[in-house]
Amino acid sequence: MSGPIVALKGVHKSYGDYHALRGIDLEIGAGEFFSLLGPSGCGKTTLLRTIAGFEDASEGRVLLDGRDMAGVPANRRPTNMVFQTYAVFPHLSVAENVGFGLRRSQMPKPERARAVEAMLEQVGLGGLGRRAAHALSGGQRQRVALARALILKPKVLLLDEPLSALDRKLREQMQHELRSLQRQVGITFILVTHDQEEALIMSDRIAVMFEGLIAQLATPEDIYNRPVDRRVAEFIGVMNLLRAEIRRNGSGIEAEIEGLGTVPIEARQVPGGLTGAATAGLRPETLTVLYEGQPDRGRVTHGNIEEETYYGDMTYYGVRLDGTDRPVTISMRNLPGRDILDPGTRTRVAWSPEALIFFP
Amino acid sequence: MRGGGLRIYALIYLLFLYAPILLLPLFAFNSSQIIAFPLAGFSTRWFEELVTVDALHEAVLNSLFIAVVSAVLATLLGICAARTAARYRFRGKGPVLGFIMLPLVLPEIIVAVALLTLILQLGLDLSVWSVIAAHVLICVPFSIAILQSAFQNLDASLEEAAVDLGETRWSTFRLITLPLVMPGIISSLLISFTISLDEFIIAFFLSGTDPTLPVYLWGLLRFPSSLPVVMALGTILVVLSILLITTAEFFRRRGLARTGATDSGGFI
Ligand SMILES: Nc1ncnc2c1ncn2[C@@H]1O[C@H](COP(=O)(O)OP(=O)(O)O)[C@@H](O)[C@H]1O
Ligand SMILES: [Mg+2]
Numbered sequence: 001m002s003g004p005i006v007a008l009k010g011v012h013k014s015y016g017d018y019h020a021l022r023g024i025d026l027e028i029g030a031g032e033f034f035s036l037l038g039p040s041g042c043g044k045t046t047l048l049r050t051i052a053g054f055e056d057a058s059e060g061r062v063l064l065d066g067r068d069m070a071g072v073p074a075n076r077r078p079t080n081m082v083f084q085t086y087a088v089f090p091h092l093s094v095a096e097n098v099g100f101g102l103r104r105s106q107m108p109k110p111e112r113a114r115a116v117e118a119m120l121e122q123v124g125l126g127g128l129g130r131r132a133a134h135a136l137s138g139g140q141r142q143r144v145a146l147a148r149a150l151i152l153k154p155k156v157l158l159l160d161e162p163l164s165a166l167d168r169k170l171r172e173q174m175q176h177e178l179r180s181l182q183r184q185v186g187i188t189f190i191l192v193t194h195d196q197e198e199a200l201i202m203s204d205r206i207a208v209m210f211e212g213l214i215a216q217l218a219t220p221e222d223i224y225n226r227p228v229d230r231r232v233a234e235f236i237g238v239m240n241l242l243r244a245e246i247r248r249n250g251s252g253i254e255a256e257i258e259g260l261g262t263v264p265i266e267a268r269q270v271p272g273g274l275t276g277a278a279t280a281g282l283r284p285e286t287l288t289v290l291y292e293g294q295p296d297r298g299r300v301t302h303g304n305i306e307e308e309t310y311y312g313d314m315t316y317y318g319v320r321l322d323g324t325d326r327p328v329t330i331s332m333r334n335l336p337g338r339d340i341l342d343p344g345t346r347t348r349v350a351w352s353p354e355a356l357i358f359f360p
Numbered sequence: 361m362r363g364g365g366l367r368i369y370a371l372i373y374l375l376f377l378y379a380p381i382l383l384l385p386l387f388a389f390n391s392s393q394i395i396a397f398p399l400a401g402f403s404t405r406w407f408e409e410l411v412t413v414d415a416l417h418e419a420v421l422n423s424l425f426i427a428v429v430s431a432v433l434a435t436l437l438g439i440c441a442a443r444t445a446a447r448y449r450f451r452g453k454g455p456v457l458g459f460i461m462l463p464l465v466l467p468e469i470i471v472a473v474a475l476l477t478l479i480l481q482l483g484l485d486l487s488v489w490s491v492i493a494a495h496v497l498i499c500v501p502f503s504i505a506i507l508q509s510a511f512q513n514l515d516a517s518l519e520e521a522a523v524d525l526g527e528t529r530w531s532t533f534r535l536i537t538l539p540l541v542m543p544g545i546i547s548s549l550l551i552s553f554t555i556s557l558d559e560f561i562i563a564f565f566l567s568g569t570d571p572t573l574p575v576y577l578w579g580l581l582r583f584p585s586s587l588p589v590v591m592a593l594g595t596i597l598v599v600l601s602i603l604l605i606t607t608a609e610f611f612r613r614r615g616l617a618r619t620g621a622t623d624s625g626g627f628i
Contacts, residue, residue, distance in 0.1 A: 054520055075523045087521035091539050101525035148525065 438503025486568030510544025
């Protein structure tokens with residue numbers, strides 16, 4: 001295997017005495033769909049612009065395909081960018097926009113026109129080449145921006161929240177299109193997003209960022225199932241957090257958890273051999289509301305339903321377990337014949353110790 | 361009727377503003393030499409007389425030359441200042457910009473006297489160039505005001521996108537920035553041209569032996585017999601000014617539509 005296509009080594013970026021990036025180390029492989037995920041203001045755009053060459057790192061090195069990019073301006077880097085505002089040139093036609101980057105290539109005119117037409121076809125804008133760019137819809141502009149960058153066959157395509165301006169339906173469609181387009185062209189995509197669902201759906205790997213640092217870098221599955229700390233756990237999906245006490249018990253470990261009682265746990269669930277006061281995490285789908293007449297299964301505890309939110313396919317219950325002061329969230333699939341339970345109902349809750357994750 | 365008082369006020373206001381101007385064409389096309397009612401009859405003789413006066417032609421040429429050069433220089437300076445103001449943050453930006461905009465509120469006579477003193481102190485001759493220098497000074501603030509909104513409405517990532525696609529800074533300016541702010545540039549050229557063409561006080565102080573059109577016009581006023589000719593000339597100037605300002609505003613609005621920005625208020 002060849003080396004990483006993007007390598008960042010100790011990248012810092014400060015604006016005056018504000019530190020937007022505080023030491024980023026990162027390697028991204030060729031053909032990877034990589035996401036930078038984090039709340040607004042955590043430095044995602046700054047990092048993307050540092051890779052693109054629009055910002056100079058205050059410290060550290062940026063390597064693209066093994067070459068140090070220090071002093072290499074944006075127009076000579078093997079990257080292209082899809083801007084958050086799309087930045088489609090309003091005074092040019094769609095075809096002129098898409099062919100813009102080919103102006104400097106040696107490609108003869110007819111061949112260029114063919115390349116533009118083929119690219120438009122690929123992003124689903126076939127036949128719209130003569131349309132004025134300022135007359136396009138948001139989704140179409142997004143495709144123009146994509147086509148304009150991809151036609152140059154960059155080593156890395158950088159996308160800054162490309163879907164956040166689209167409405168939900170179109171956004172979901174574009175997520176799938178973007179993913180399959182990336183598999184087709186085989187180019188490394190680096191996607192910036194603050195939408196955890198989007199990152200989980202689209203990425204091979206995700207870097208979760210907080211305050212200019214990468215908190216966790218892993219596959220979507222690992223990020224969801226094995227978050228390294230509470231911040232990551234709470235940012236990705238919903239995580240119920242309960243007070244806990246971890247103790248050694250002979251050769252094993254056990255945890256006393258509020259509302260759930262004392263259970264034996266495995267060492268892999270406890271990062272860094274943590275003992276003493278800790279926080280236990282449980283995803284909403286690992287808890288089950290047991291209906292009247294259903295037999296107990298696994299471990300069972302009791303509580304009161306305090307809230308009920310209906311989502312069509314799912315219902316989210318807020319259940320306050322006995323002995324706790326806040327409700328936990330439990331997600332239940334709405335199967336045929338299964339009633340929606342009203343707030344105030346007393347219920348049994350089934351859960352399993354294997355689903356527990358512990359944080360300091 | 362609601363707003364009745366306001367409506368009457370607006371009517372009187374407009375009457376005060378435009379009635380005198382309406383008198384210009386009225387007497388310009390009147391056949392009598394005496395400026396008084398009742399009107400004698402329709403005639404274009406005052407316009408015909410305009411064509412035959414050599415001194416007038418010289419004044420017109422002076423004015424056009426001054427207006428064109430002033431408009432171009434003021435707009436060039438305006439482009440630099442407006443782009444800087446819209447794109448860069450630097451220490452003392454506010455005061456510097458305020459200083460450049462100062463001539464907007466400075467009485468023209470002060471600019472005129474100050475420049476006259478300076479030119480005489482330096483031992484230079486008064487010419488069309490001294491008028492141009494002063495006109496650039498008073499046109500630049502207008503140019504900046506127009507162009508600043510043009511540059512501010514321009515999404516900075518458009519320029520970055522062009523660089524990202526391989527263009528240099530200069531080719532980006534030529535291919536992206538310039539076409540998108542062009543309506544603003546045209547609008548600035550036209551407004552500056554109009555301001556310079558109409559300007560009297562500075563030209564009166566600084567034009568020396570090369571009078572501009574307004575200065576020449578003022579000279580004519582000493583002879584009551586040439587009053588109708590002045591009226592004719594005035595009519596042409598009014599029509600020309602309205603035409604230019606309207607065109608300028610048209611370009612400004614088209615620029616806004618093209619960059620998809622909302623109107624932040626222009627001069628009209
Ligand atoms: N040019 C700049 N000057 C000063 N501060 C900046 C500049 N660009 C970004 N920042 C700051 O850096 C932080 C990170 O910004 P950004 O990378 O845009 O965050 P994100 O894309 O994750 O929302 C923000 O707090 C922002 O205010
Ligand atoms: Mg951002």
